[in-house]
Amino acid sequence: MNGLRKSGLAELAKMGRAVKGKTAIKSEILVCPPAALIPALRDKLKDLGLQRRILLGGQDCHQAVSGAHTGDISAEILKDAGCSYVIVGHSERRADHGETDKLVKAKAEAALAAGLKVIVCVGETLAERDAGKTLSVIGRQLKGSLPSGASAANTVIAYEPVWAIGTGRTPTIKDIAKAHNHLRKRLVALMGDGGQGVRLLYGGSVKPGNAAEIIAVDNVNGALVGGASLKAEDFVPIIQAG
Numbered sequence: 001m002n003g004l005r006k007s008g009l010a011e012l013a014k015m016g017r018a019v020k021g022k023t024a025i026k027s028e029i030l031v032c033p034p035a036a037l038i039p040a041l042r043d044k045l046k047d048l049g050l051q052r053r054i055l056l057g058g059q060d061c062h063q064a065v066s067g068a069h070t071g072d073i074s075a076e077i078l079k080d081a082g083c084s085y086v087i088v089g090h091s092e093r094r095a096d097h098g099e100t101d102k103l104v105k106a107k108a109e110a111a112l113a114a115g116l117k118v119i120v121c122v123g124e125t126l127a128e129r130d131a132g133k134t135l136s137v138i139g140r141q142l143k144g145s146l147p148s149g150a151s152a153a154n155t156v157i158a159y160e161p162v163w164a165i166g167t168g169r170t171p172t173i174k175d176i177a178k179a180h181n182h183l184r185k186r187l188v189a190l191m192g193d194g195g196q197g198v199r200l201l202y203g204g205s206v207k208p209g210n211a212a213e214i215i216a217v218d219n220v221n222g223a224l225v226g227g228a229s230l231k232a233e234d235f236v237p238i239i240q241a242g
Contacts, residue, residue: 003033011232012232013048018236027239033056051082057119085116085119086117087158088119089108095162109147112150119224121160134179135182142157146191157187159203160204164204164205165203169205170206200222
């Protein structure tokens, strides 16, 4: 819940100038702004000729196609507005809105049905980490939240340790590797060989100073960036690190 139209467009333009024509940058770039900003950012990307270079996504969606759900937004609306992706199950949705694995799965399936790709988030709290439950928690969340029809082409998994988000704290590289290797094994168990190709993102205080080291970890295929995505001067170096 950050960003206004004028400032958001200015930062997007800076980001666009930094990546336009840079063939060395191979990463897929996705920006997920507040829903009210999506049309303005969509139009700006078209003006810059970057609508295929920088993609747009929603931060959440409702599990229903439409209906009397005041304040919510459907996957179809996001798709119609120009989005390619949507995030579901973010830790703040799980914590602040009590979202369960079952609900996250329903939202993910709604997203796939609408033709969006989905980023499914999993992650443990500090209490769960201190209790040694990290792997069991993220394994349970993955199994319960993975949508039917998930494939490497339409589904991305993001591991975001709740205790690291916005705190400046990050797990050790060894901890990140352990969590991502566990998620890879669980994906293969749930999806067969197709689970090998599903991208795994790490999220949790990713910054320009640590991005390259984190992305170099085995089974880390990118980053889910929070606060550092608000300014092009922070976000562009992370993109380049990928």
